[in-house]
Amino acid sequence: MFNKIDPKQLNFNPFSAIGDKWMLVTAGDSNKANTMTASWGGAGVLWNKNVVTCYIRPQRFTRELIDANEYFSVSFLPEEFRKQLVYCGRVSGRDEDKITGSGLTLLNDYAAPCFEEADTVLICKKIYVGELKPQGIVYPEHDEANYPAKDYHIVYIGEITEALVK
Ligand SMILES: Cc1cc2nc3c(=O)[nH]c(=O)nc-3n(C[C@H](O)[C@H](O)[C@H](O)COP(=O)(O)O)c2cc1C
Secondary structure (H helix, E strand, C coil), rough: CCCCEEEEHHCCHHHHHHHHEEEEEEEEECCCCEEEEEECCCEEEEEEEEEEEEEEECCCHHHHHHCCCCCEEECCCCCCHHHHHHHHHCCCCCCCHHHHHHHEEEEECCCCCEEEECCCEEEEEEEEECCHHHHHHHCCCHHHHCCCCCCCCCCEEEEEEEECCH
């Protein structure tokens, strides 16, 4: 099981953990949960709180569950679970039960669902929700490259209420 630690004690590099290792963003409740792979996001400080930032496109099913719940989690899994991360990043929870399909073990012991197989889990209380706006994109090539469908990411900032490690 996990040990709860102070987020400041995390042995965690957000650039490699999010960008290379990827994370599972998970939301829901004990009746209905869903997860998706994300490799864009951040970890930092806002309003004197330790926070995680996720960028979620509006069409993601996970977005509905993040919107419907006060908390979400991000789970970081060891390399041996790369296949499951690819699956959770290709299939939508609208079409399949990804919790069952991934074979991962969902834990409902915390304020947001998360995964037993993770080596690090951050439980987050949603404190800010907002859209990236095309008017704010400084270089048009970033808009063209990332938003041909104009599906601008929604920014979710969560206060880390529990940092859990193995
Ligand atoms: C490596 C990887 C990283 C991804 N990163 C993000 C991301 O940061 N934000 C996002 O909206 N979608 C991202 N996706 C796409 C979603 O994971 C994917 O669309 C998923 O099927 C959504 O599932 P859902 O509809 O069940 O929420 C990523 C996919 C992969 C494979």
